[in-house]
Amino acid sequence: MSGLADLGRFEEPAVLVLTSLAERPRHGYAIVQDVQAVAGVKLGPGTLYATLARLEARGLIEGLPAEDRRRPYRITGAGLALLRQRLQRMEAVARTGLARVAGT
Amino acid sequence: MTRLLIRLYPRAWRRRYGSEVLVHYGCGRLGVRDTLDLLGGALDAHLHPQWARRGRTWPWIFFLAAAGTACLWLATAAFPVESVLERYGSEAELELLGLALSGGGLAIGLAGLATRSRILSTFGALMAMRLLIDAVALPALANRHVLPVTSGYPWLLASSLAIGWSALVAAATRRLWPIPVGLGLGLFLEVLLTSDISLAAWLGRNAGLNGPILLRWVAFSAWAAIVAALATPSRQRRHGSWPPDDPAAGARIPRKPYDADPEPLEAVGQVWRRP
Structure with missing residues (x-):
């Protein structure tokens, strides 16, 4: 299973996309809207599809048959495991950081 | 827009x-x-x-090689061809043949890029660069018209050795990183077999073997290696990309042909609907 570290500038968008797909399969524009609602980040179309292509190539998400020219994507088991691992690490960092901020 | x-x-x-x-x-x-x-x-x-990562071309390396080739072509365009022919005669014709073959390599590389064949594009780039370096860059660097190691007929043979081995290694391993190994091996064989201190010359002098005939066989094997490398289908051509880029309406979605997914694919067996 490939990690996300080699994604470079697409690492953060990848986490956001995986988080969006963890709820249910979504097509591109629905992912953009969900990410904006959850994280306040607006993914541009170039960034979104570059990220989707990378995640698909790594087997972390997969495209489902297109509906009305819009192809929904869903997260795979590997993607879910990787996302869980990543979020747990982020949670640990956030918890430690908040505790340190509170201590100052 | x-x-x-x-x-x-x-x-x-x-x-x-x-x-x-x-x-x-x-x-x-x-x-x-x-x-x-x-x-x-x-x-x-x-x-x-x-x-379509698996088996795709590595376009940027081709572009790099093509850009280098184009620069060298532009540089060589400054040479007055007629005066070169007058001065050097048939040797210069050989060099011009090298330039033509280098252009052929460029065309092969472009064809590889168009057909997404990594082997073909890499081979084309190698051929273009190698022949051009032999024909122009090395003689210019050595301030000579031709290098003593690879002049005349053995020069074409030498080029075919390096390129042939590189292509063969790339085709056999389906990886790009061993290509320099193949190139190195080809260059080593080139010096070993075609230079003045070559094995062929030594065998001819000491073992009574016919050096030119031996060289012909080596050339034959090198070109056979190139043909074998080019004839080997790429990984992508063997499996096809998944999901299909442009499936026909009503086509069955094929099972994923490579690495097993961590979970079964729900879409398998459904009919691909075209909007």
């Missing part, structure tokens, strides 16, 4: 994502930020084609 920007993307990308992007971003006015993002995405899609 969106349609125009999408045309900047590679064809395979357009087939895979183009209609989606048009549906989502084709109706309304595209903002400056999204326009720049799509432009950046187009560059990224050319540099890092992810949608």
Whole structure:
């Protein structure tokens, strides 16, 4: 299973996309809207599809048959495991950081 | 505007994502930020084609080689060909043949790029660079018309050795990193077999073997290696990309042909619907 570290500038968008797909399969524009609602980040179309292509190539998400020219994507088991691992690490960092901020 | 920007993307990308992007971003006015993002995405899609990673070409290395070749071609264009022929005679014709073959390599590389054949594009780039270096760059560096190691007929043989071994190694391993190993092996064989201190010459002097005949066999094996490398289908051609780039309406979705997925694919067996 490939990690996300080699994604470079697409690492953060990848986490956001995986988080969006963890709820249910979504097509591109629905992912953009969900990410904006959850994280306040607006993914541009170039960034979104570059990220989707990378995640698909790594087997972390997969495209489902297109509906009305819009192809929904869903997260795979590997993607879910990787996302869980990543979020747990982020949670640990956030918890430690908040505790340190509170201590100052 | 969106349609125009999408045309900047590679064809395979357009087939895979183009209609989606048009549906989502084709109706309304595209903002400056999204326009720049799509432009950046187009560059990224050319540099890092992810949608069919397995067995794809490595275009940027070809572009690099092609750019280098083009620079050398431009540099050589400054030479007055007629005066070179007058001065050097048939040797110069051989060099011009090398230049022509180098152009052929460039064409092969472009064909490889168009057909997404990594082997073909790499081979073409190697051929173009190697022959051009032999024909122009090395003699110029040595301030001679031809190098003593690879003059005359053995020069073509030497080039075929290096290129043949590189192509064979690339085809056999289906990886790019061993190519320099193949190139190195070919260059080693080249010096070993065709230079003044060559094994062939030594065998001819000491073992009574016919050096030229031996060289002909070596040349034959090198070109056979090239043919074998080119005839070997690439990984992508063997398996095809998945999901199919442009499936026909009503086509059955094929099972994923390579690495098993961590979970069964729900889409397998369903009919691919065209909007």
